Amino acid sequence: MDDRTQPWDRVPELGGPPPRSRPPVPGASAPSAAEQPAADDATGDVVTERDRSWQSWGEAWSDDDGHEDWDDDAPRGRGFWRSAALGVGELLVTAGMVLLLFVVYEVYVTDFLTAQKQDELATELREQWADEPADARSLTQVELGDAFGVLRIPRLGEDYTRVILEGTEEKQLAQGPGHYVDSALPGEQGNLALAGHRVGKGSPFLELDTMRPGDPIVVETADSWFVYRMLGDPATGDVDADPSGIPGRQIVAPTDVQVVSPTPNAAASAAPTGAYLTLTTCHPRYSARQRMIIHARLDGGAISKAEFPDGPDALYES
């Protein structure tokens, strides 16, 4: 009833003083006097309701022990701290999600991106090899960042093939195993040194620790195959038992650059005593505290791709 009369009652009051505390005027016109109490009630209701809502709002921010003496600023100040804490909490949760996403990126997404890049590189390299005349194919000079060969390691999978690039900067390593600049080229006397990621970026060297002495590591170039075999004693599987004294596998500090010397573990300036291949990756997994190193030696000489288009027998040993 009140609700319905309210708009009607209020219209005549517009512009006038608030009717609230006005005492009834005896001499006033009948309709106005009759309506007055209703108008009072309506206005009174509105005010009370607003008061109540402010009150409850204040209570929500007041202490548990029932502090009611907050002045006007107090609830606002508390609201600020509350939203600040909320904001910090949300930021922390967001930071956690971003870090998780980064882990996903490192472990899975980079694999995907590198696989794409490897496919492109492999296609390009095959086309390049097919286009070049045989006599122009020489590996005497390789530009930084160029793909120049394909690495195959049957122990890491029958279809394990990785295009290798010149250079060991992150730019190259993100695409595949990188060849240490100035280290030997495939088949040359000296040490063909390759670095590759252990986890992420296609994880080319993830399972290097499963390699055993005598395992073939095959490098394919424009016209030849080169078969290297991991050092150590193939009969016993002892990686330290190679007659040359060079271990097949070793864990070293990141600063131990002698592992990529022309003769592994000899001085960098010493003359090479053979054609070696060295793989370096980080160790342990997910860490860069140490390096895992695999050493291998060339087994035989260059194998012509014209004669063995499908690869040397070493690829199909197991």
Added chain:
Amino acid sequence: MYSWIWRHLPGPVASKAVLALLLVAAVAALLLFVVFPWVEPRLPFNDVTVD
């Protein structure tokens, strides 16, 4: 922050939800394809070379 975004997305709940998902996807893509590739080389745990 999130409630502020939610309040400022237009339309009914359904459209807010779709827009919110799109926002999340956009942020994730930005992180994965722009921010992370840039940050990564500056982090120490990716070294595989001896030097």
